[in-house]
Amino acid sequence: MKRALLIMAAVTTLAAPAIADEALAKAKNCMACHAVDKKLVGPSYKDVAKKYAGDAKAVDLLATRIVKGSEVGKGNWGAVPMPPNPQVSEADAKKLAAWVLSIK
Template sequence: MKAVWMGMVAASALLVVGTAQASPELAKSSGCLNCHMVDKKLVGPALKDIAAKYKADPKAADYLAGKIQKGSQGVWGPVPMPPNAKVNEADAKTLAKWILTQ
């Protein structure tokens, strides 16, 4: 039984690491990094600033995933973020969770 639990823990850790490593590439391929940088403002806010703003919000990942897919306006200034229709719900959630780790 102990071996089963250890296997489950190891598999979960690999899944988390795999998602974390894939997210920068997903952010690039999804176009996020055309307007956002990790550590400084470009067209949109820095990803670390987004993470800091929402760090205490337990619903932040869902909220940000929605903003990634549907766009946003007025939260970070006058420049709107257009909707990203090519990002599916699962990828939007992966991106949002990754952003929150910055």
């Protein structure tokens, strides 16, 4: 019984950040242009995660693009650049980037 409770607690703890970060993405209006598994205005989060898999600098790069936009990286995902989101704090941008990169 104790083992089952420990396993359940561990799974719940691991799942909670993903849920919280999806909620953050919704709260910051990211989901207006992005979806987890399909292209909208911007690429799907799964495609972003796949493109940057294994890149140690990806969290910082994506966090910068979240806040400042993609003018620097214009053309990475098509003709529509990502607009700046100055209302997103650096800490929240890093949380969002880490969440996106964790999506399989």
